[in-house]
Amino acid sequence: AKGQGRGTCCYFNADMQNEAEDRLRLEQDLRQALTLRQFRLDYQPLINALDQSLMGFEALVRWHHPTRGMVPPNEFIQVAEETGLIMQLGDWVIEEACRAAATWPDNISVALNLSARQLIMPALPNTVHESLARFKLKPNRLELEVTESVFLGDSQGSLDVLKRLRAIGVGIALDDFGTGYSSLGYLNKAVFHKLKIDGSFVREAANNRETVAIIQSIVQLAKSFRMTVTAEGVETADDFTRMRDLGCHQIQGYLFGRPMSFERASDLVHGIQTR
Ligand code: C2E
Ligand code: CA
Ligand code: CA
Ligand code: CA
Numbered sequence: 001a002k003g004q005g006r007g008t009c010c011y012f013n014a015d016m017q018n019e020a021e022d023r024l025r026l027e028q029d030l031r032q033a034l035t036l037r038q039f040r041l042d043y044q045p046l047i048n049a050l051d052q053s054l055m056g057f058e059a060l061v062r063w064h065h066p067t068r069g070m071v072p073p074n075e076f077i078q079v080a081e082e083t084g085l086i087m088q089l090g091d092w093v094i095e096e097a098c099r100a101a102a103t104w105p106d107n108i109s110v111a112l113n114l115s116a117r118q119l120i121m122p123a124l125p126n127t128v129h130e131s132l133a134r135f136k137l138k139p140n141r142l143e144l145e146v147t148e149s150v151f152l153g154d155s156q157g158s159l160d161v162l163k164r165l166r167a168i169g170v171g172i173a174l175d176d177f178g179t180g181y182s183s184l185g186y187l188n189k190a191v192f193h194k195l196k197i198d199g200s201f202v203r204e205a206a207n208n209r210e211t212v213a214i215i216q217s218i219v220q221l222a223k224s225f226r227m228t229v230t231a232e233g234v235e236t237a238d239d240f241t242r243m244r245d246l247g248c249h250q251i252q253g254y255l256f257g258r259p260m261s262f263e264r265a266s267d268l269v270h271g272i273q274t275r
Pocket of ligand 4: 176
């Protein structure tokens with residue numbers, strides 16, 4: 001037990017103190033990261049399943065810290081959410097993604113991820129509208145990805161914000177579909193135009209008939225609500241043909257490209273092969 005040899009009970013030991021210090025340092029570094037311009041967006045290709053043409057990119061945030069190196073989002077997004085920093089970071093992501101997309105042709109879209117905490121901000125639709133206007137980007141070139149977790153807290157408030165975003169004309173995708181809490185009732189509210197099937201299903205489908213059946217039902221469900229379907233985490237040629245034949249419209253995964261810099265993404269847009 002953790003408190004052993006330190007009296008009857010110990011609620012706070014050296015390990016816990018280290019953890020608390022690490023966390024505090026992370027928070028401090030994170031707070032500075034925006035002003036020091038340490039964040040970058042990488043862009044991962046979204047591919048048309050039918051003709052394998054490029055449809056757009058998903059923007060994924062990266063933190064380049066001088067001593068920590070490249071910190072992946074899974075290691076700091078949650079801290080950013082808990083400290084409220086996600087608001088400023090989120091605004092930056094919106095602006096940066098719009099700036100990038102505005103340099104690409106009209107048929108190339110950009111998707112970005114929103115945290116549940118951003119969805120409860122009534123000012124969010126305004127922020128999105130202003131970024132679109134600033135870069136003269138048509139609303140249909142921007143897509144916002146949210147997970148089912150947005151319906152855990154103030155679901156009515158989040159739904160209102162989503163509806164106002166939808167009214168602007170941007171796309172709304174339900175990310176990591178199937179991994180979260182069942183919220184099928186929300187599909188009924190006509191805010192989502194796309195379902196993204198989580199990569200764990202896509203890879204499991206290779207050797208699991210039940211998973212294939214789940215994917216079939218998701219595609220069927222999407223059809224009845226007039227939503228399109230993206231398969232994430234497509235890593236092999238077999239994954240690709242399977243997901244295409246199951247009726248997925250769009251493909252994303254290492255098979256067609258890892259997240260890459262804005263420069264490399266732009267090369268791809270203009271047909272320059274850099275691999
Ligand atoms: P996500 O939105 O589900 O993004 C997809 C993740 O899967 C990305 O990880 C991507 O690099 C990875 N991925 C793509 N293709 C493949 C594949 O074929 N195989 C495998 N194994 N993985 C693949 P990444 O970039 O580390 O992002 C992790 C998560 O961090 C994202 O999951 C998203 O939830 C969150 N995130 C990223 N950027 C942002 C952001 O700007 N704002 C917010 N709120 N969250 C973000
Ligand atoms: Ca996503
Ligand atoms: Ca996802
Ligand atoms: Ca995910």
